[in-house]
Amino acid sequence: MSIIKRQQNHLDWSVLLHEAVRLLQFMVAIDTSQGTEVVLAEHIARVLYKEGIYAKVYEPQKGRGSLVAHLPGGNRPPLVLLSHLDTAPAGESKWPFPPYSGDLKDGEIRGRGAIDCKGLAVAHLAVLLAINRLGIRLDRDIYLVSSAGEEEGGTVGAAWLLARHPKLRAAEYVLSEGGGFGFETASGRYHLCQVGEKGRLSLSVRSDIPVETILNYARVLVGKIKSLEELPESTELKNKLDLGRILSNTVRNHGSEVIFELLPGTDLERLFEDFTSFIRKQDPNARIVIQEWAEGTISKTDTFLYEALKRETYKIGGAGTVPYITPGYSDNRFFRSQGIKVYGYQPLLPDCKPSWIHGVGERISLSSLQFGIKLLFNIITAAFRV
Numbered sequence: 001m002s003i004i005k006r007q008q009n010h011l012d013w014s015v016l017l018h019e020a021v022r023l024l025q026f027m028v029a030i031d032t033s034q035g036t037e038v039v040l041a042e043h044i045a046r047v048l049y050k051e052g053i054y055a056k057v058y059e060p061q062k063g064r065g066s067l068v069a070h071l072p073g074g075n076r077p078p079l080v081l082l083s084h085l086d087t088a089p090a091g092e093s094k095w096p097f098p099p100y101s102g103d104l105k106d107g108e109i110r111g112r113g114a115i116d117c118k119g120l121a122v123a124h125l126a127v128l129l130a131i132n133r134l135g136i137r138l139d140r141d142i143y144l145v146s147s148a149g150e151e152e153g154g155t156v157g158a159a160w161l162l163a164r165h166p167k168l169r170a171a172e173y174v175l176s177e178g179g180g181f182g183f184e185t186a187s188g189r190y191h192l193c194q195v196g197e198k199g200r201l202s203l204s205v206r207s208d209i210p211v212e213t214i215l216n217y218a219r220v221l222v223g224k225i226k227s228l229e230e231l232p233e234s235t236e237l238k239n240k241l242d243l244g245r246i247l248s249n250t251v252r253n254h255g256s257e258v259i260f261e262l263l264p265g266t267d268l269e270r271l272f273e274d275f276t277s278f279i280r281k282q283d284p285n286a287r288i289v290i291q292e293w294a295e296g297t298i299s300k301t302d303t304f305l306y307e308a309l310k311r312e313t314y315k316i317g318g319a320g321t322v323p324y325i326t327p328g329y330s331d332n333r334f335f336r337s338q339g340i341k342v343y344g345y346q347p348l349l350p351d352c353k354p355s356w357i358h359g360v361g362e363r364i365s366l367s368s369l370q371f372g373i374k375l376l377f378n379i380i381t382a383a384f385r386v
């Protein structure tokens with residue numbers, strides 16, 4: 001068997017970008033909100049085989065395929081490029097265009113997943129192809145992981161892979177989703193970089209105590225926990241982001257369910273004990289059931305990769321990088337809880353709106369797609385080139 005390898009040390013960026021656009025259109029046009037990721041995983045694997053890059057599709061449940069590709073480098077602990085192949089459903093609300101067309105119109109690829117996370121999967125793949133075609137030697141292996149089932153909690157995808165793949169557990173860094181959005185402010189442009197995710201403690205409470213009394217006590221409890229003080233410098237940016245929710249512990253309810261969103265480092269066990277003992281004192285017959293128990297996770301920023309990320313972002317028009325924590329969580333938490341440093345960084349221009357993620361009208365401009373590919377390429381080669 002012979003693998004046809006392209007001529008090395010040659011890259012035509014315009015050809016690569018054209019390939020990326022075509023691939024993203026194809027991927028968006030396949031609805032993976034119900035778990036048929038294997039179709040895309042196998043398609044990407046074929047793209048990689050043609051380049052002489054090893055890839056494997058894992059399918060622990062029928063249709064739920066995840067892709068792992070490997071580009072060899074030096075002996076340092078690996079870099080993982082992490083994305084996912086499933087999407088949130090398009091939902092009932094009216095879309096301004098068909099959500100699964102993948103049409104290219106007015107310079108934008110339209111449809112569910114164009115950003116989250118098929119846009120990032122394609123950007124990661126393009127970076128891998130660029131490094132391979134140019135014959136660039138890095139000080140470490142790159143593993144490209146495009147997983148199944150992220151939107152439903154990641155057990156069939158990232159968590160399953162991580163449990164079975166020692167090379168992934170041995171990684172030093174992961175570049176993933178969760179950040180990268182660009183914001184234009186009077187003091188210049190900023191890109192968010194996700195360095196952590198809040199945890200969640202979700203408890204269903206059946207009791208005679210009025211919900212308001214429960215919530216008031218829950219608020220007192222979370223108010224006692226120290227909050228992170230690392231705030232972005234730009235006041236304007238603070239106003240644009242929901243920082244109240246991001247940078248403090250919060251509590252809300254959904255019917256009889258009390259949902260705590262908690263910063264990394266919060267002692268969930270202590271909180272749970274204090275909360276349940278209060279409820280039981282008020283109503284000895286109260287029933288409390290744990291619906292969700294997830295610790296928050298955070299990665300430090302005084303690292304080689306984060307420095308490169310900041311530096312390369314700044315080189316483009318002096319844009320600043322703002323570390324932040326997302327209130328929701330993703331597959332990133334599986335890697336962070338192994339001690340791996342994870343940065344959620346999908347660089348996008350300010351023309352892409354965070355509200356499109358899981359919302360209506362998701363799309364990505366070709367200029368944003370191109371910007372993301374080039375910036376990620378610059379960051380990875382600046383940090384790890386031999």
Ligand SMILES: [Zn+2]
Binds near residue numbers: 084117150330
């Ligand atoms: Zn996502």
